[in-house]
Structure formats: structure tokens, C-alpha cells
Amino acid sequence: MRSLLTDLLMQRLAKQTSGTLNKRLYDTLRQAILARAITPGCRLPSSRDLAQQLSLSRNTVLATYEQLLAEGYIETRPGSGTFVTEQLPDGNMERVPDAQEGASHAAAPALSRRGMNLLGYAGASARQWGAFMPGIPDIASFPHDLWRRTQTRLMRRMKPEQLSYSPMGGSPELQLALTEYLRVARSVECTPEQVLITEGTHQGMDLLAKMLCNPGDTAWIEDPCYWGMRNVLTINGLRVTPIAVDDQGMAPPETPPPGRAPRLVCVTPSHQYPLGAVMSLARRQRLLALAQEHNSWIVEDDYDSEFRFSGNPVPALQGLNRNAPVIYIGTFSKTLYPGLRVSYMVLPPQLAQELKIAHAELYRGGHWLTQSTLSEFIREGHYAAHIRRMRLLYARRRALLTQLIESHLGSEYVGDRSNAGLHMLLKLPAQVDDVLLSTQILRHGVMVKPLSSYYLRPTAERGLLLGYASVEESEIVRAFDVVVACLRTLPGLAR
Ligand SMILES: Cc1ncc(COP(=O)(O)O)c(C=O)c1O
Numbered sequence: 118m119r120s121l122l123t124d125l126l127m128q129r130l131a132k133q134t135s136g137t138l139n140k141r142l143y144d145t146l147r148q149a150i151l152a153r154a155i156t157p158g159c160r161l162p163s164s165r166d167l168a169q170q171l172s173l174s175r176n177t178v179l180a181t182y183e184q185l186l187a188e189g190y191i192e193t194r195p196g197s198g199t200f201v202t203e204q205l206p207d208g209n210m211e212r213v214p215d216a217q218e219g220a221s222h223a224a225a226p227a228l229s230r231r232g233m234n235l236l237g238y239a240g241a242s243a244r245q246w247g248a249f250m251p252g253i254p255d256i257a258s259f260p261h262d263l264w265r266r267t268q269t270r271l272m273r274r275m276k277p278e279q280l281s282y283s284p285m286g287g288s289p290e291l292q293l294a295l296t297e298y299l300r301v302a303r304s305v306e307c308t309p310e311q312v313l314i315t316e317g318t319h320q321g322m323d324l325l326a327k328m329l330c331n332p333g334d335t336a337w338i339e340d341p342c343y344w345g346m347r348n349v350l351t352i353n354g355l356r357v358t359p360i361a362v363d364d365q366g367m368a369p370p371e372t373p374p375p376g377r378a379p380r381l382v383c384v385t386p387s388h389q390y391p392l393g394a395v396m397s398l399a400r401r402q403r404l405l406a407l408a409q410e411h412n413s414w415i416v417e418d419d420y421d422s423e424f425r426f427s428g429n430p431v432p433a434l435q436g437l438n439r440n441a442p443v444i445y446i447g448t449f450s451k452t453l454y455p456g457l458r459v460s461y462m463v464l465p466p467q468l469a470q471e472l473k474i475a476h477a478e479l480y481r482g483g484h485w486l487t488q489s490t491l492s493e494f495i496r497e498g499h500y501a502a503h504i505r506r507m508r509l510l511y512a513r514r515r516a517l518l519t520q521l522i523e524s525h526l527g528s529e530y531v532g533d534r535s536n537a538g539l540h541m542l543l544k545l546p547a548q549v550d551d552v553l554l555s556t557q558i559l560r561h562g563v564m565v566k567p568l569s570s571y572y573l574r575p576t577a578e579r580g581l582l583l584g585y586a587s588v589e590e591s592e593i594v595r596a597f598d599v600v601v602a603c604l605r606t607l608p609g610l611a612r
Contacts, residue, residue, distance in 0.1 A: 122237050123162060123170045125154065130171065138173060142181045150190050150201050156230040160237045161191060161199045163575070169553045197573065231352050238351075240344030242564065245455075248596035250564050251391070251540040251584035252421075255510060256454045263499060268490045279485045285473040287314025287461070288488035294495040295447075295461055302501075303419065304432035305445055307463045313473055314488060316458045318418065318448050319349050320480060325381065325444060326353035328475050329414055329468075334380040339367050341571035341578075343390045346383055346418070355381070359573035362389055366396030369407060378411035387422035387431045391542065391571050391582055393535035395431050405434075408442045415443045421451040423504050424586075425537040426512035435463060444468070449491065451539060452504055459484070459491060507586075514585040514593060515541060521597045526604070532568075532580050539586035542568065543600070545579040549607060555581060557606075563599045 126145060133141040149155045161167070164182055168175040182199060185191045189206035193199050228236070246253065286292060292309040299305035315321040322345075330336070332354025338346055340359030350357050358379065361368050367384050382404065386396035396404075408415050417434045425431065435445040448460035464472055476482065494500050518541050522530050532544030543565075545551055551567035558565050558581075568580035581600070585593055604610050 122155065122159070122233070123167065125149070126167075127171060129154075138177050139180050142171075142173065142177060143184055146181060146185060147190060150185075150205065153227075155201055156228070156233040157201050157203045157205060158230050159201045159233045160197070161201065162237070163198060165550065166552055169550065169556070198575075231354070235348055235352050238344065238348055240348070240570070244564060246587070248563055248588040248592050249540075249583040249585065249600075250587065251566055251582045252451065252455075253584055253587040254451055254454060254539060255507060255587050256456075257587075258507065258510065259454055260499065260503065264490065264494065267493050267497075268486060271489050271493065272486060275486060275489075279489070282477070283314075283482040283485050283488070285477050286310075286312065286469075287482055288485050288492060290492035291461075291488040291495075294492040298495055298500070299433075299445075299447070299463065302430075303422065303447075304436035305463055306436050306439075307445075308466075311464050311466060311469050313462045313464055313469070313476060314482065315460050315462060315476070316480065316482070316484070317450070318420065318446055318460045319345055321446050321460060321462045322346060322349040322383075322416070323353065324472060324476055324479065325414070325416060325462075326350055326355060327479070328472055330355055330380045335373075335377050336381040336383060337367075337369065337379040338383045338573075339385065339389060340573050341391060341568070341576075342383070342573075343385075343418070343420075344571065347573065350381070350383075357573070362392055362394060364394050365400050366394045367400065367404070369400075369404060373407075373411060379413045381416055382408060382413050383416045383418065384434070385418045385420065386434045387419055388425075388535060388537050390418070390420065391540065391568065393533040393538065393542065395535070396434070401434050401437055405438055405441050405443075413442065415441070417443050417445045419445060419447050421538050423452050424508055424511055424539060425535075426508065426515060427536045440465075452500070452507070457487065457491075459487065511539065511586045512536075514588065514590065517590055517593055518583060518585045518597065521594065525597070525601050540582050540584045543581040543583055544568075545581065545604075546610075547577040547579055549579045549610070551579045551581060554603060554607070558600055558603045561599045561603065563596045565600065 126149065129145045129149060130141060133145050162170065164175055164178040168178040182191065186193065189202060191199055192202045289309065291314055292312040295312050296307055296309045299307065326349060330353065334355055335358055336350045336355045337358050337360045339362050341362065347357055366386055366389050373379060384396065386401060388395065404415060415434065419433055422431060433445060435441065435443045442465065444465065445463040446460065449457050450460065519531055522543055530544055532542030551569050555565050555567045566582040568578055568582060569576055572578065588596065
């Protein structure tokens, strides 16, 4: 994924016309750092990614990074990557006039340090639709007519106050409908007062980071994980500690390092994102004990657990123990569609009132009509029926994709046997550059996401995430042919 920072470097590099490539890249980076176009603390792309994105040799980038490292402009942080140093060697200087000032102003707006850092890690794509965009449900199969009819009926009955800002926590009918649904479908125990409706999981996470944490606090997140989680936490000043994941889910240390107990522990226990593991009971209990001992909050992101195609449903962590320090997050983005922007949190009773007030203060919720329609949709049984239909459809699509991978590449390339969710992991040998490969596949109009880009620490894991849920069977076959054709151009992968 090319970041804005790489775009900025690319534009600046094009303007450096004299000297060897090494010198031009070195001058470009140094000037951008001194001019604060790349701010102190900003994370630089890995040498591999930068080389690929700027179409340079990896050695050129490595040599430049080494020189900047030796001169103190950048530093490496084990497990995290390469960063612009907080204290620049010419640090007593005021901001150096930018050699490319004027021309580059539009390219390098004066962003905050945390803003630049966010852009350095940006994961959202400009394109949000088409094969094989991960995590998108089949929106065409959504019962749009039924939804419209329900909404029109409710609109006629809408009172003026329902078109004002929403009352605290969102529509009361939806809070009630969710309480019942979550108890039956997810073993989540709560009252309507504990439910807070948010406009997407990111908003919920932002609220938790602001209301439960101080800048500098630690949050544990899975490595690999959903990039959005990391970004929302770090922009709120949290120190994010990546915790490794294995086939039992997140594998936390027995005890946190001294002074670094996590304030938040963010997990996807029912279906680890993006690898697919289910967190074992032993791990769940250990995590609960750890959170209780260290006064941490576990944030359970239960984003797609409705879609498990074989075996028993996996109950939520929230319902495991009474009074567990768990904040449960669910979303309609996967069960219905992401553009709806409705998700929710189940808060422990002691947090509910304060967080609802804070939510109203920060985001001033609305969309009561959408939320009421949704509650009616759930109450009348359409939600459960839609999930049942989509479960069958996605199971078929997943089976087709699995079979294509096995027959064209071999079963060792099937990287996720969870038989759940909306994406499949195509596992690749460690020597494959999955970032470069995804760029090549995108050139043929097919979008896949490189597995290595979901890791926070350097990793040898390589693979491609293929979202199949929104892709019709014939298109799965066509798009997969594109993936295979690109793979076959790689040395040693022809079969
Ligand atoms: C693991 C995970 N959690 C949360 C989300 C975001 O959900 P929402 O659309 O509610 O913001 C995503 C979106 O892809 C995701 O993959």
C-alpha cells in the first residue's frame, strides 16, 4: 500500500536532478526531515517497501537509511521499525527553510506530528469495492426494498424530537433489540442501558482511548491486526505493544513488563483478524485474570463472528465471567453493509453512563431513523434471516476459493482453515514480496492485501488476503486467474 509519505518523497525525489541515486535519495530525505515535512517521530516505510514503491533497489534505500542513522536523523526501534528521531542532530536549529518550499507546500501541508505518523501507517484504500477487497459483505443481496418499506413506514410516525440529536447512547429501541439479539446469538449478557450505538468501530475505539486512557498509557494489540485499531490508538497518544498471535489467538506474556501494564487489551477472540484463529478457553481465562490483576480493560472486537460455516458458534468472551472487565464491540458493517455506519459497544455498567455522556459531547449522534429501522428489522426477524442466507452464500464462495487455491497452487497455500469470515488467506513462501505482488495484481484490476502489511513487527510471514464475500462465483474464478497468473511470474512458483 503506497502511503502519502511515499507520494511526498516521490515528488521531491523527481525534483532532485543531480548526483547519484544514493545522493538524491539521501538529500531528499534529509531535507524533508529538516524542513519538518516529515516530522520527528514519524515512522518511515521499511527499506523493502520504500524501495518497491519508489522503484529503487533495496540497497540504495538501505545505504541511505544507514547514513541517516549514523548521522542521527533516524533511529530504529526494535520490533517497531524506523523512525525520524525526536531530537534531530541539528535540533537546536529552527525549522530549516524547505529547499522545495512553495512548490511543495501543497504536497507537504503543515500537519501535526501525530497526523504525519497516522499518514505513515495509513491502511485504507481509495477503492472500497470489487474482487478481492477484504471484509466487504454481499451488498447486492441486502433486502433493499424491504428496508425501504420499513423506513418509509417509520418515517411517517417519526416525532420531531427523533430528528434532533439522538438521546444518549443512540436509539432506545435499537439498544433493546440488540440486548436480546446478543444474548441469544453471542452469549453476551447485558441490559439496554449498557449498549452504546456508535457510527463505526473506529468511533467506539476513539471514545475508549480518550475516556479510559491517558497519553503514554500502554495498549496491547494483536500482531498482526486490523490497521484501524492501531491507528486510532496511536493518534490518541497510546503506546501500542504488539502481542504475538498463534493458533490459540493472542499469546500474552505471563506478566507485563514493569510499569507497562496495559490499560487496554484489544483482541478478536472469536476470529483473529486477519489470521483466523479462535482464542482457546485457557487463553481467555488467562487474559481475564491478567486484566483483573492489572486493572486493564479488554476490548473484544467481535466484527464477523456471525459467519462461521462449520462447527459450533464461538461464544463471546464478554459472557464468560460475570463482571468481567470486557468492553464488547459489534458492527453491522459485515452482517449488513459498511456504509450503514452502525456499530455498538456493550459497556460494563460502571462505565455506561459516563461514556454515553462523553459520546454525546464528542460526536453528537443522530441517524435515529436508520437506527429505528434497524431495530424493527431485527425485531421482525429479518436480520437473523439475512444472516442465515448470507452464511450459506459465503460458505459456498469460501469453498470455491479454497478449492481453486488447492487445485491451482496446492493445499499448502490455503493459509486459513477456520472456515469462517469474509476473507481467505492465501499463504505464500517467505521469499515472496507480497507488497510488490499485490501492486502487480492491482494493475490487473484485482485488489488483494499483503499479509505482511498487517504486522507491526518485522515478519517473515507472507500472504494475500482475498475477500470473497462480495464477489459472485464467476468473478471469483476470473479474479483468481489473475492472481495465479501474477504468481506464476515469480521465480520458483510455477506449478
Ligand atoms: C477486525 C475489524 N474490526 C473492525 C472493523 C471496522 O468495523 P466498522 O465498519 O464498524 O468501523 C473492521 C473493518 O474492516 C475489521 O476488519
